[in-house]
Amino acid sequence: MAPKIVLVTGANKGIGLEIVRQIANKAGYHVLLGARDAERGQKAVETLSGLPVEFLSLDIDDDASIAAAVKTVESKFGRLDVLVNNAGVLLDAWDSKVQMATREIFQKTFNTNATSAAMVTEAFVPLLSKALTGKPNVVFMSSDMGSLGQFADPEGKWQDAPMHLAAYRSSKAAMNMLALVYVARFRGQGWRINIDNPGYTATDLNLGTGPGTLEDGARNAVRLATLEEDGVTATFSEKEGPLPW
Template identity: 60%
Template sequence: MASISSDSKIVLITGANKGIGFEIAKQLASQYKGYHILIGSRDAERGEKAAEALKKEGLSVEALAIDVADDRSIEAAAQTVKSKFGRLDVLINNSGIILDSFTGEPSSRAVFEATFAVNVFGAASTTDAFIPLLEKSAAARVVFVSSDLGSLTYRANPTGPYSFVDGPSYRCSKAAMNMLALTYAHRFRGQGWKVNIHNPGYTKTDLNHNNGTGTVEDGAKGAVRLAVLGDDSETATYSEKEGPIPW
């Protein structure tokens, strides 16, 4: 593994043992020197395997067990980062699930609760747990990996992008995540934090049973850009690699 210096930027990516999260870790560690990536994973063994794969490429990464649906797991992960590094510079809330059938049938209460538990409550609990460590950073960056399916503007347009896609619990969770991200952006704007929302697009991953049309390489690009923003860059934005998305 590449050496970690005292001024290395410490990055946590949740749900990073595969898919877009793994690709974000790979691109960030390979394209930017001085970034040490924590591969967040609900399954510790899978996280270790993912980290080992990137270490073999000479990248500065390590695994960190974290289940965003379990507050005890989140707190344990925060304590680990605190003891090892004393701060966190970048948090990428990437963990997410889809449980809707997308057949036009209503989603049950159980589906809504399980979806929000990860996509919204998990992102909120993780961010809250790491705020004390992000406050130790000289340039905190927080990225929420959302979806254009969370756009109210698109949903209100009968012929808008993916207007044929139902998925109420997933859509609602991503719209709620967007508001959550804006809440943090507002709260920490005065401290210079950059808090932004990234849409990876309809990317081919396990999340959609590999039915997506985009590549993980393209899906990760926007999140990587937002993770390394300069002090004069944007905050409170909702975008994809092609540019801004309407709210």
């Protein structure tokens, strides 16, 4: 059987690169490592030599780049089986409990984390509809910082954190709703559309402050990206289990 074609956005480093590595190590997958910078993308692919991985040029903030990426995937493979919307930014100041994000930071953060994830998903819907099984997997890399239920609880996680990250949190809550819009749209058609929280993982996004390893950070996203046809849909989870919406 032909391998399933997987696209991971923003995969030249961090959790995205580790997701690529873990999926490519499984039998039956060919992974497209999405990156906006060709040199960084190619270098990342070189670190995975021997694995079924290739670079795909994709700046998720750029509609022309998205259209070109869709065209490339269409002409090479004619379909997409798995999409992992991983690319993301955190632009709030680290002392954001006292320093509220500016309009510019809100706009840039929402643009990449919510709007661009929507534009990429929408552009790939026709190719996802042609997935080998007819039932593609879509994963949204969100954050428990986007959990309304958790932050509404005065005893909940992150209440005592030194930062509020207003723009980042709000953009991830928006991303969760976006995922649910796709769930509603494809309900009853067998698509598995799920949301992952990788957990606080040491990457450039958080200046290396996260205690978690890349291996652990990628684990739940890989589980969701490689779910079989009878797998779950419409879930928000982390490796330890379900999260409150």
